[in-house]
Amino acid sequence: MCGIVGHLGPQNSVDVVIEGLKRLEYRGYDSAGVSFISSDNELMVYKKKGEIANLISELDGKDIKARSSIGHTRWATHGGVNDQNAHPHAAPERGLSMVHNGIIENANELRDFLSSKGHKFESETDSECFLRLMLFHLDEGLDIKDAVIQSFKKIKGHSAFVILYKETDEIYAIKNGAPLVCGINDINSEAFVSSDPYALAGMANKIYFPENEVLCHLSPSNQNILNFYELNGEKSKRYTAKAQNMDHDPAAKGDYEHYMLKEIFEQPELIRSLTQFYFKGEGKDSLLKALSLPRKNVHITACGTAFYAGMVIKDFIEKENRIPCKLEIASEFRYRNPVLSNDELALFISQSGETADTLAAQQLCKEHGVKTLSIVNTEGSTLYRDCDANLLIRAGIEIGVASTKAFTQQALTGYLLSQVIKHNGMTDEVRNLLSGKLSLLAERIDNLLAREDEIKAIAKSIYQYNGYFFTGRGIYFPIALEGALKLKEIAYVHAEGYAAGELKHGPIALIDDQKVNVALVGPELFEKTVSNIQEIKARDGIIVSIGPKNNKELDEISDYYFGVELEGLEDLSPICLNIVNQLLSYHIAKLLGTDIDKPRNLAKSVTVE
Ligand code: M6R
Numbered sequence: 001m002c003g004i005v006g007h008l009g010p011q012n013s014v015d016v017v018i019e020g021l022k023r024l025e026y027r028g029y030d031s032a033g034v035s036f037i038s039s040d041n042e043l044m045v046y047k048k049k050g051e052i053a054n055l056i057s058e059l060d061g062k063d064i065k066a067r068s069s070i071g072h073t074r075w076a077t078h079g080g081v082n083d084q085n086a087h088p089h090a091a092p093e094r095g096l097s098m099v100h101n102g103i104i105e106n107a108n109e110l111r112d113f114l115s116s117k118g119h120k121f122e123s124e125t126d127s128e129c130f131l132r133l134m135l136f137h138l139d140e141g142l143d144i145k146d147a148v149i150q151s152f153k154k155i156k157g158h159s160a161f162v163i164l165y166k167e168t169d170e171i172y173a174i175k176n177g178a179p180l181v182c183g184i185n186d187i188n189s190e191a192f193v194s195s196d197p198y199a200l201a202g203m204a205n206k207i208y209f210p211e212n213e214v215l216c217h218l219s220p221s222n223q224n225i226l227n228f229y230e231l232n233g234e235k236s237k238r239y240t241a242k243a244q245n246m247d248h249d250p251a252a253k254g255d256y257e258h259y260m261l262k263e264i265f266e267q268p269e270l271i272r273s274l275t276q277f278y279f280k281g282e283g284k285d286s287l288l289k290a291l292s293l294p295r296k297n298v299h300i301t302a303c304g305t306a307f308y309a310g311m312v313i314k315d316f317i318e319k320e321n322r323i324p325c326k327l328e329i330a331s332e333f334r335y336r337n338p339v340l341s342n343d344e345l346a347l348f349i350s351q352s353g354e355t356a357d358t359l360a361a362q363q364l365c366k367e368h369g370v371k372t373l374s375i376v377n378t379e380g381s382t383l384y385r386d387c388d389a390n391l392l393i394r395a396g397i398e399i400g401v402a403s404t405k406a407f408t409q410q411a412l413t414g415y416l417l418s419q420v421i422k423h424n425g426m427t428d429e430v431r432n433l434l435s436g437k438l439s440l441l442a443e444r445i446d447n448l449l450a451r452e453d454e455i456k457a458i459a460k461s462i463y464q465y466n467g468y469f470f471t472g473r474g475i476y477f478p479i480a481l482e483g484a485l486k487l488k489e490i491a492y493v494h495a496e497g498y499a500a501g502e503l504k505h506g507p508i509a510l511i512d513d514q515k516v517n518v519a520l521v522g523p524e525l526f527e528k529t530v531s532n533i534q535e536i537k538a539r540d541g542i543i544v545s546i547g548p549k550n551n552k553e554l555d556e557i558s559d560y561y562f563g564v565e566l567e568g569l570e571d572l573s574p575i576c577l578n579i580v581n582q583l584l585s586y587h588i589a590k591l592l593g594t595d596i597d598k599p600r601n602l603a604k605s606v607t608v609e
Pocket of ligand 1: 604
């Protein structure tokens with residue numbers, strides 16, 4: 001959602017913060033802003049509606065030199081998208097500014113209270129309450145540290161705050177349930193704070209993950225530039241520290257027009273490195289640790305694309321092991337008072353490891369004594385730190401808001417889990433068999449990607465129709481759902497994912513010669529799915545079929561047929577078909593001229609519920 005960066009140190013802080021914000025813009029791009037202490041000791045604020053480029057133009061030509069600065073990219077929750085509601089919120093005359101990520105649930109109550117005390121609000125945001133609360137406490141005579149602590153204690157909901165205070169030239173940061181990391185560069189005497197370690201890659205050489213309710217203090221005048229405190233003012237040890245070894249290549253998009261395309265093309269290599277990791281590297285132990293957890297039933301919980309990967313994983317685990325799996329959307333699960341027992345396993349799937357609903361579901365399971373396992377991309381994320389065991393998907397940073405490579409890696413990591421359970425470990429024979437299969441998959445995906453132009457041509461033929469039904473049966477049903485999600489989120493067209501056999505129970509009423517049916521057809525339930533295509537064809541729907549190669553039946557029945565080599569990869573065939581979906585959505589969106597990497601209304605990581 002919102003992105004936060006703060007910096008304190010000898011180099012121009014505003015440059016550092018802007019660089020960090022650029023990296024985080026994929027997380028929220030409604031507006032951006034920065035606050036800093038200028039060389040003539042003024043607290044300055046610049047904020048602009050829209051992409052970060054607008055803020056950069058605003059700063060352009062100004063001679064800015066700052067020792068400390070905080071910045072923010074916004075994904076709006078309370079109040080419209082405009083300059084006024086952009087962060088930082090500030091009281092320059094008091095030398096105070098702050099940024100916020102999350103939701104203040106008792107904002108209305110606080111606003112009423114503060115207004116009754118004469119405080120005037122300048123924005124419609126919930127975040128501004130925190131600024132006014134700090135001013136209220138400063139007026140009472142508290143020092144800044146206590147004002148931050150007392151204000152934080154009055155806040156309900158999951159949030160992270162970063163505060164810049166001119167008087168002492170220091171930055172405070174604190175969180176409850178929202179992502180926050182600190183960093184230092186001990187060579188340059190610099191300290192950083194951010195909502196994402198990625199923003200600090202190549203800048204900080206050590207990263208700290210504070211726990212909830214730990215006050216982080218960045219100050220040039222202390223012996224240590226970064227210190228942690230409990231809310232009672234005592235020094236805190238509730239944080240974990242790790243060397244920052246994440247590389248940041250500023251030209252990471254390379255020759256690709258969009259991150260999404262680059263990430264689609266990374267998939268074969270990532271599959272190869274996942275195999276290495278789990279068969280030859282550190283991953284071996286994490287699979288064995290996962291195997292040691294109870295699993296009478298498995299509760300799988302996730303959101304969005306990760307949820308559809310969960311559907312595929314449920315199928316893998318149930319088919320191979322006959323272990324019952326229940327699958328639920330995290331935002332439903334958390335409020336449903338689910339029946340849980342401690343001989344079960346709770347499996348959470350997430351790219352970011354910071355999705356608020358998934359984290360809440362994980363906490364709920366933990367409170368019920370259920371062992372928790374994650375399939376997660378971001379090592380060190382909240383989910384990663386809170387689960388009993390973790391299986392990393394090793395997808396690297398995913399910048400495109402539309403998740404592509406993470407889906408593939410999640411599904412494959414779940415596949416490996418199901419195989420380890422099946423074989424109660426991993427013999428050399430099984431390892432060889434599986435690595436052979438995954439290397440064949442990588443090779444087949446390479447071949448599919450080389451046929452991008454064929455998919456582009458299909459996209460060109462269908463992009464102007466006025467509705468899309470992605471259909472599939474069995475293990476291809478989640479691929480239909482994922483295909484429709486991808487298309488609607490980046491192309492802004494109406495797309496639905498349906499179980500092919502379910503269409504005739506209602507939605508078929510919508511089929512006419514302006515609707516496209518993208519039919520995902522694999523070896524499983526082939527004939528049944530073809531019958532469903534016939535039903536749509538009979539009602540003049542446009543048929544795009546993605547299915548087994550050289551299939552005469554599919555070729556004849558379809559307006560556009562894309563054949564995929566699936567032999568020897570039957571159980572992994574959903575992953576192959578999904579790659580075609582990814583490219584199809586990408587090219588439709590491109591033809592429609594949308595902002596593919598930053599689709600409207602979305603943010604990469606959904607840290608509010
Ligand atoms: O970080 P997570 O995997 O927990 O995120 C879950 C969803 O928000 C995410 O998959 C979302 O649906 C993507 N935009 C889909 O492309």
